[in-house]
Amino acid sequence: MPNTARSSDHRDYQRVPRVVTAMARDEEHGVTGTPHSHERAQLLYATQGLMRVRTDAGMWVLPPRRALWIPPGVVHHWTALSKVTMRTIYIAPDAARAFGDQCRVIEVSTLLRELILALLDEPIEYAIPGRGEYLAMLILSELAAAETVPIAIPWPRDRRLVAICSAIMDDPGSSRNIEQWADEVGASARTLIRLFPKETGLHYRQWVQQVHLAEAFNRLAHGQSIGEIATALGYASPSAFSVMFRRILGKTPQHYLTEWRQPLTQRPA
Incomplete structure (x- = not known):
């Protein structure tokens, strides 16, 4: 099993036996990720900086306080348009179905941001029951209430x-x-x-x-x-x-x- 203590490799988060996992990664201006997809859904989010994300279906530019919902299996790649502090989460496919099968930009509330940061303070395989599990459930609840933002460049x-x-x-x-x-x-x-x-x-x-x-x-x-x-x-x-x-x-x-x-x-x- 990979060492997921605080890996910045998205592959290390796809089969962790928890419904929600969180990954921290910092990127410099101009860095571009290779096209890839995930077994889990991803909420691609950066607390600071600007990202551009591309799929076969469209393109999105994500300023702070905005995140992109990416369903499982969607091939995408991102470019850091400035220095970026990525704080992203991955959600197991069964739980992800409730949030739709299309990419969309959502508004990241103060609470959702703080919940994501708090989950990053927990072990990857947080205790069940325990604080990490409660944070994960609150993240799902806040995500369900999140507003969709009409930012998209369909291709x-x-x-x-x-x-x-x-x-x-x-x-x-x-x-x-x-x-x-x-x-x-x-x-x-x-x-x-x-x-x-x-x-x-x-x-x-x-x-x-x-x-x-x-x-x-x-x-x-x-x-x-x-x-x-x-x-x-x-x-x-x-x-x-x-x-x-x-x-x-x-x-x-x-x-x-x-x-x-x-x-x-x-x-x-």
């Missing part, structure tokens, strides 16, 4: 949309409209307008706004001002960008900046 399969989406990801501030993209990829604008919701679940403009949110999180994490971000993404003014941001996420960019600069507690992450 298409149609080659024409892939070409468009890849170009937008490379240049999020591009001002090209659907008609201009149609000329470039050899399809009518009407065809592209129909394909976007069919392939991604989002209309073209909605998909672009998700890319803008992801890019905004990245730029906020690296110290750019809201004005600089609005200009880089092609918005007429900082207020126009903030209106879009708040309409989708219910919070302003300034709110996120305040969150990141003020830790939830003085407890070490």
